Amino acid sequence: MGHPSTYEPSTGVERWLDSRLPVPRMMHDQFMVFPTPRNLNYWWTFGGILTFMLAIQIVTGIVLAMHYQPTVDGAFDSVEKIMRDVNWGWLLRYAHAIGASMFFVAVYIHTFRGLYYGSYKAPREVLWILGVIILFLMIATAFMGYSLVWGQMSFWAVTVITNLFSSLDAVIPGLGTTLVQWIWGGFAVGEPTLNRLFALHYLFPFVIAGVVILHIWALHIPGSNNPTGVEVKSAKDTIPFHPYYTIKDGYALVLFCILFGALLFYAPNFLGHPDNYIPANPLQTPPHIVPEWYFLPFYAILRAIPSKLFGVIALIASIGILVFVPWLDTSRIRSVSYRPIFKWFFWLFVICCIALGYLGSQAPDGWYLFFGRLCTAYYFGFFLLIMPIVGFIEGPKKLPGSITQSVLGSKAPPGGSQQHAGGAQ
Amino acid sequence: MNVVRTLAVALLAGLAIPATALGAEGTKIEAQDWSFAPPFGRFDKGQLQRGYKVYQYVCANCHSARLLSYRNLGEPGGPGFSHEAVEALASQAQITDGPDDTGQMYQRPGVPSDRFRSPYANDAAARAANNGALPPDLSVMAKARAGGSDYLYALLTGYGTAPSDMKMSQGMQYNTAFPGHQIAMPNPLVEGVVEYTDGTKPTPDNYAKDVSAFLMWAAEPKLEERYKVGARIMIFLLVFAVIMYLSKRAVWARLHRRDHSESA
Numbered sequence: 110m111g112h113p114s115t116y117e118p119s120t121g122v123e124r125w126l127d128s129r130l131p132v133p134r135m136m137h138d139q140f141m142v143f144p145t146p147r148n149l150n151y152w153w154t155f156g157g158i159l160t161f162m163l164a165i166q167i168v169t170g171i172v173l174a175m176h177y178q179p180t181v182d183g184a185f186d187s188v189e190k191i192m193r194d195v196n197w198g199w200l201l202r203y204a205h206a207i208g209a210s211m212f213f214v215a216v217y218i219h220t221f222r223g224l225y226y227g228s229y230k231a232p233r234e235v236l237w238i239l240g241v242i243i244l245f246l247m248i249a250t251a252f253m254g255y256s257l258v259w260g261q262m263s264f265w266a267v268t269v270i271t272n273l274f275s276s277l278d279a280v281i282p283g284l285g286t287t288l289v290q291w292i293w294g295g296f297a298v299g300e301p302t303l304n305r306l307f308a309l310h311y312l313f314p315f316v317i318a319g320v321v322i323l324h325i326w327a328l329h330i331p332g333s334n335n336p337t338g339v340e341v342k343s344a345k346d347t348i349p350f351h352p353y354y355t356i357k358d359g360y361a362l363v364l365f366c367i368l369f370g371a372l373l374f375y376a377p378n379f380l381g382h383p384d385n386y387i388p389a390n391p392l393q394t395p396p397h398i399v400p401e402w403y404f405l406p407f408y409a410i411l412r413a414i415p416s417k418l419f420g421v422i423a424l425i426a427s428i429g430i431l432v433f434v435p436w437l438d439t440s441r442i443r444s445v446s447y448r449p450i451f452k453w454f455f456w457l458f459v460i461c462c463i464a465l466g467y468l469g470s471q472a473p474d475g476w477y478l479f480f481g482r483l484c485t486a487y488y489f490g491f492f493l494l495i496m497p498i499v500g501f502i503e504g505p506k507k508l509p510g511s512i513t514q515s516v517l518g519s520k521a522p523p524g525g526s527q528q529h530a531g532g533a534q
Numbered sequence: 535m536n537v538v539r540t541l542a543v544a545l546l547a548g549l550a551i552p553a554t555a556l557g558a559e560g561t562k563i564e565a566q567d568w569s570f571a572p573p574f575g576r577f578d579k580g581q582l583q584r585g586y587k588v589y590q591y592v593c594a595n596c597h598s599a600r601l602l603s604y605r606n607l608g609e610p611g612g613p614g615f616s617h618e619a620v621e622a623l624a625s626q627a628q629i630t631d632g633p634d635d636t637g638q639m640y641q642r643p644g645v646p647s648d649r650f651r652s653p654y655a656n657d658a659a660a661r662a663a664n665n666g667a668l669p670p671d672l673s674v675m676a677k678a679r680a681g682g683s684d685y686l687y688a689l690l691t692g693y694g695t696a697p698s699d700m701k702m703s704q705g706m707q708y709n710t711a712f713p714g715h716q717i718a719m720p721n722p723l724v725e726g727v728v729e730y731t732d733g734t735k736p737t738p739d740n741y742a743k744d745v746s747a748f749l750m751w752a753a754e755p756k757l758e759e760r761y762k763v764g765a766r767i768m769i770f771l772l773v774f775a776v777i778m779y780l781s782k783r784a785v786w787a788r789l790h791r792r793d794h795s796e797s798a
Contacts, residue, residue, distance in 0.1 A: 367772065374764025
């Protein structure tokens with residue numbers, strides 16, 4: 110993958126294994142000496158952080174599942190039993206709940222980093238698309254996990270979201286209703302629904318883990334992008350992954366854990382909704398049904414569209430459109446740092462996403478609805494109009510001659526010989 | 535890099551949105567000084583014991599707390615009743631048990647492992663006895679309302695006479711903290727309704743404060759343990775962060791040395 114192997118098995122066991130299942134060779138080549146651009150900044154540390162968060166969610170989740178009961182009568186109480194009577198149950202459950210939020214903090218930063226530095230452009234399109242698939246799976250997993258608490262917000266979120274499929278009645282009468290009842294396993298959200306949500310919530314993280322392996326594989330073919338967006342041109346542009354990036358990623362991970370710990374130990378319910386501590390009641394609708402914070406921008410987009418069917422299409426398209434970004438962006442320059450016009454549109458897009466998050470938490474009427482529609486229009490306009498058009502008309506800033514030059518300035522020695530095979534053009 | 539920093543701040547501010555958006559319409563809930571405030575707070579055992587008394591003599595007449603057991607009253611981080619006191623408190627409740635060998639249900643005094651006795655057999659009985667209103671279960675009440683213990687205190691001290699321009703429904707009470715200001719629960723706390731033996735003044739204000747603290751413990755019995763474990767882990771992480779930072783600098787210094795020796 111990517112570069113010639115430098116692994117030398119040093120013991121008999123290693124030689125034996127190397128000709129059968131060369132795992133040590135892979136670890137050595139891909140995680141120890143893997144040539145990585147020397148100029149990666151701290152925005153590049155979120156890949157490692159996300160891997161850590163996935164592991165945390167799987168480990169805490171497996172133990173929680175040992176104590177959880179996916180029944181309409183038992184779910185809410187079994188969660189409270191975990192909080193009260195299971196050894197370290199409060200830690201497991203809060204770590205899992207806050208962990209989901211931290212997972213999304215990291216994945217959104219990771220995604221925006223990819224967007225800013227053009228990490229989706231050739232030859233990294235497949236890497237990017239795998240990332241979008243992971244995002245889709247994460248959203249589904251988080252939604253199903255939230256439902257398992259079986260509080261008021263859980264129940265009504267499931268009701269609202271599963272009901273979205275009934276919008277297909279507008280296409281083929283009866284199709285949507287049939288589909289919704291098939292998903293529910295009945296005529297309303299109930300125990301069969303809860304059971305399948307639990308089963309799938311347990312399954313999906315392992316699917317995510319599988320796609321993550323593909324994502325890392327796809328990363329290790331072209332190698333990492335970097336803040337200049339200039340390809341690796343010589344061996345001098347790269348450093349071995351270990352120790353340089355293991356230590357840098359490790360430091361960033363510890364800082365991330367400080368934020369994680371602060372929320373987990375001192376404000377574990379800060380990001381949640383109090384209504385979810387009220388047991389699910391199908392006869393009583395909460396005054397405001399709002400999703401967890403990480404879904405609010407998508408919720409705002411859903412409600413900005415007056416038609417239910419097109420609202421659902423916009424909701425799906427808001428993430429699905431990311432798949433096409435490598436071809437919607439017509440600029441040959443990767444990093445937004447070197448794109449004087451697009452830079453403004455990019456930061457406006459970031460503000461727009463945060464604004465959508467706020468608008469998603471408010472009732473959709475009056476000015477909230479107006480701005481919700483404005484931001485939704487910009488959200489899609491950014492991808493469908495600004496990305497293709499600005500790429501054509503923009504004159505980019507001068508790129509550095511090489512990664513080494515960008516780090517060391519003009520004092521840099523001229524780029525070395527082309528010994529490094531990793532920098533595919 | 536400034537733009538990037540602004541983004542980071544904005545993202546974190548974004549996290550706060552759902553929480554701040556919850557303030558109910560036109561109600562005023564003032565933050566109180568609680569002994570259990572993060573990051574180093576502890577429950578005041580005397581307050582929790584008084585709060586349990588208020589709960590037992592006032593709240594428990596109509597409200598259940600089905601997730602709590604009498605044994606919880608003696609567990610670490612709680613009211614800290616002695617084992618004998620817990621047994622005595624439990625035995626005051628008549629618990630329906632059974633069926634026995636003849637298939638009959640029977641009454642027996644409670645034991646520490648019993649859940650708190652619920653005042654009504656079911657929701658329908660609760661509604662029938664309360665003019666159609668259902669007194670909610672109080673087990674996690676302090677986490678199920680925005681504002682938590684501040685809200686509970688504001689609610690319990692928020693009774694008053696309705697403004698003259700407000701039309702009150704039949705049987706409803708005016709309350710400044712309750713969303714919509716009309717609550718079915720009559721003012722439960724009047725001076726002297728519960729006897730305090732530790733010298734604390736038996737005022738409605740003290741009752742409200744003590745029972746709100748008790749309900750916070752009921753909702754979050756592992757709060758003290760969480761703060762204690764949290765402090766250790768946070769100290770570890772902060773020290774570890776410094777070590778990682780210095781290690782990172784030391785490792786990357788090799789690279790900078792290499793660059794210097796090559797360009798020299």
